[in-house]
Amino acid sequence: MNQDLLSKEMSSQAGGENKQELASGNGKAGTARNPISRLFDFISGVFTSILPALIGAGIIQVIASVLLYLDLHSNFKIFTIVMYIGGLVFYLLPILVAVSAAKKLGSNIFIAAVIGGCSFFPGLTEMLKSAKEISSTSLPVAEPRYISSFILILIAVWLAAKIEQGLGKFNRYAIKLIIVPTLTLMIIMPLLLFVFGPLWTKLAHTLSEEFSSMFFFNGEVVAGLLFGGTLPLLQFTGMQYMMINDMLESIAAMGYDYIAPVIVAAVMAQAGAAFGVCIKSKNAKVKVLAASTGLLALLGILEPAMYGVNVRFKKPFFAALIGGAIGGAFMCFFETALTALSGLFGLMTLPLYTDSTLVYAVLGIVISFVTAGVITYFMGFADEQEEHSKGATASGISTASDLVVEKSANS
Structure with missing residues (x-):
């Protein structure tokens, strides 16, 4: 070359x-x-x-x-x-x-x-x-x-x-x-x-030892705030499941776990940020991408929404960090507990919560989702507007030159 x-x-x-x-x-x-x-x-x-x-x-x-x-x-x-x-x-x-x-x-x-x-x-x-x-x-x-x-x-x-x-x-x-x-x-x-x-x-x-000490000995709310707010960063660094052994041990010993609901809150925040992009964007392709990946995030598939939408537009990613932190702190404050671990940390975990904490789990999910979505909408981001010109490729797939950046009113 x-x-x-x-x-x-x-x-x-x-x-x-x-x-x-x-x-x-x-x-x-x-x-x-x-x-x-x-x-x-x-x-x-x-x-x-x-x-x-x-x-x-x-x-x-x-x-x-x-x-x-x-x-x-x-x-x-x-x-x-x-x-x-x-x-x-x-x-x-x-x-x-x-x-x-x-x-x-x-x-x-x-x-x-x-x-x-x-x-x-x-x-x-x-x-x-x-x-x-x-x-x-x-x-x-x-x-x-x-x-x-x-x-x-x-x-x-x-x-x-x-x-x-x-x-x-x-x-x-x-x-x-x-x-x-x-x-x-x-x-x-x-x-x-x-x-x-x-x-x-x-x-x-x-990091695992520090989080474990906070979750199981003191500072559960602080642990939920920090873990929920940093989980997407841990996902990228490959450390998102560094506490899986603690979660399994907790379920084996006590029959429930306090850490998994925080992961659910962080995932729901990514979904909320993606839907915030969907509502805010004026680009039809971006709306479809944000809605479809946001729906997958709601069901527990985090990566498409996080990397394909939130990281791409930057500000929604930080909105999701805030939503995950608040939702994680809420989950820990009310000691929301899962009785078993699911392969996907999304809405399908709802049947796995203890009866006494199910209502707090629902509220925590809503808080994470809405917080990230609202912050994304009002904070704004650099939207992409498709330029309908001769620059379209023969295959019909847009290239970088087919997109222009249009700053949203609140960016």
Whole structure:
């Protein structure tokens, strides 16, 4: 690939000169933009291409869960296959994220796929889980689930792109064919396995211990406020289920759990923010996207609404953090409890609440949803208005140049 073209692609996709900004009359170079805004744009762009697969898999998972709740899965094998089909996309999501990020950065997508899939290799995962072979070499140990966190994958793919870009200056075929992939894997993989991964594992354990002490010993409301307000961030870092063992132990020991309702509140807040975008936006395509992903979030499929809508428009994501924090604090204040864990933390958890706390669960869900939706609506966001011009692609799918940014009145 031509080096100038690669540089332009990386600058454009990761926050350089953005066509949406130019259409809105801003015209500033990407380097002058807020780094947080640039990061959100990059993350949203990575997940945009994966969104159809996420939505399709989410719908299949919801259908399977409904059949399970209604006890309509007469043929258990067929039901299990349907569940596997729905879960396959989410299982392979680290690889999909890595490939999508590599496409945006203009680097080798197959090297990125290897980076994203390193935690799936059976021999490696067994070694990481046992930690015996690694401990004997005095290397720090990482848990496979934290190695596959989205933030670490994006960092690793970005570093791989930098290495490829640097070595690409040597315009020799042998270097590009042999040296670039070999050196990239030999640098990136050890960093991911023995530097980033262990640091992330240590951080996850520390956060888990802190939250556990607040939930089970003191400060339950504060714990609900913090956990509910940061769960989407933990989702992106791969730490969203770091307290799953505490939840299972609580149900086994006492028959109920106080943490799971906070997760439900955070998911409902993401749904509320998405519906806020649906009501506020004047773009028909954005309305359809926000409504469909918001409905999936209501049923417990968080990723499409969070990455496809709320992160994309930025302000709704922060509105969802506020809604999840308030809803989580409410759930903990009234000691809302679930008697069992569900695969999807959505509305289908309602039959699982204790009879004495069901009303508070409903109120907590409503508070999270409405708070995020109202804040999104009144705070506003940078809406996208489709430009009906000759710029439409032959396939009928809009490109970045077909969209212009129109600031809403309250943004």
